[in-house]
Structures are given as structure tokens and as C-alpha cells.
Amino acid sequence: MRRASQQISKDGTQLRLLTLLLALLLVACGPPLTSGNIIDKNFIAEHIENYTAQEYGCGWGWGTNYEGEYDYDFGCGRMIDVQKQRTVPDTWTITFEGCDNGEDCRQRTLTVTEKEYNSVDIGNYYYTGEQVE
DSSP states (O other), X not given: OOOHHHHSOTXXXXXXXXXXXXXXXXXXXXXXXXXXXXXXXXXXXXXXXXXXXXXXXXXXXEEEOTTSOEEEEOOSSEEEEEEXXXXXXXXXXXXXXXXXXXXXXXXXXXXXXXXXXXXXXTTOXXXXXXXXX
């Protein structure tokens, strides 16, 4: 088996190709969209969300060990899945679309305050105020 350092050709062609590919990906993404016309507004009311978290567990539990047996002591320091709930607060989002030079249209969705959400309508021009370098 060859090491990773040996897999790169002597003249560095593969490395140059990889560097060029990464550069193209970064250029294609471009700066974030900072302005455009609002095309959608969305309000999600406060709600309870179920999720699974991993925590260190100790002690006895139900499960299957490597021999396929149930009801065993798994000791301490093992990660176990714990079902939890959290309250997700009210969320207001707007989606706006902008085009560079009349082409290359992109969309961006932002979470905004309730006041800002209520102050704009679909079709309004929106500017984030962000400075793009």
C-alpha cells in the first residue's frame, strides 16, 4: 500500500488539479447575496421539538451485547442515546432573490425579527446592510 505522500505524482500534477478544483469551487460560490426582492415570508410558531442527544451513561440497561443476549450491565463511559425535548421559539424568515447583471439569480433566506418581518411585504426590495468585500 502506498502512502498518501507517494500517491501524488512527482511533477505535482494531481496536487495542481486539486488546487484548481478547490479554487473554482470557491469562486463559484461567490459572496453572499445582500439584496434583492422578497419572494417569500414564513412564520413558524413556537413548538416543542424532539431530538436525540448522546450522553455518557453508567449502570445497567436494556440492550443487546455482542453475544446477542439482552439485559446486561454496560458499565460507565459508554455513549448512550437519550431522547429529549426542547422549545423552539417563534421564528420569522424572509427569502429574497437577487440577480447579478440581470443573470445568475440567487436566493437567500434569513431569520429576522418580528418587527422586521411585519415591516416588509413580498415584492419589496430588501437590503441586509452587510458589507461585502
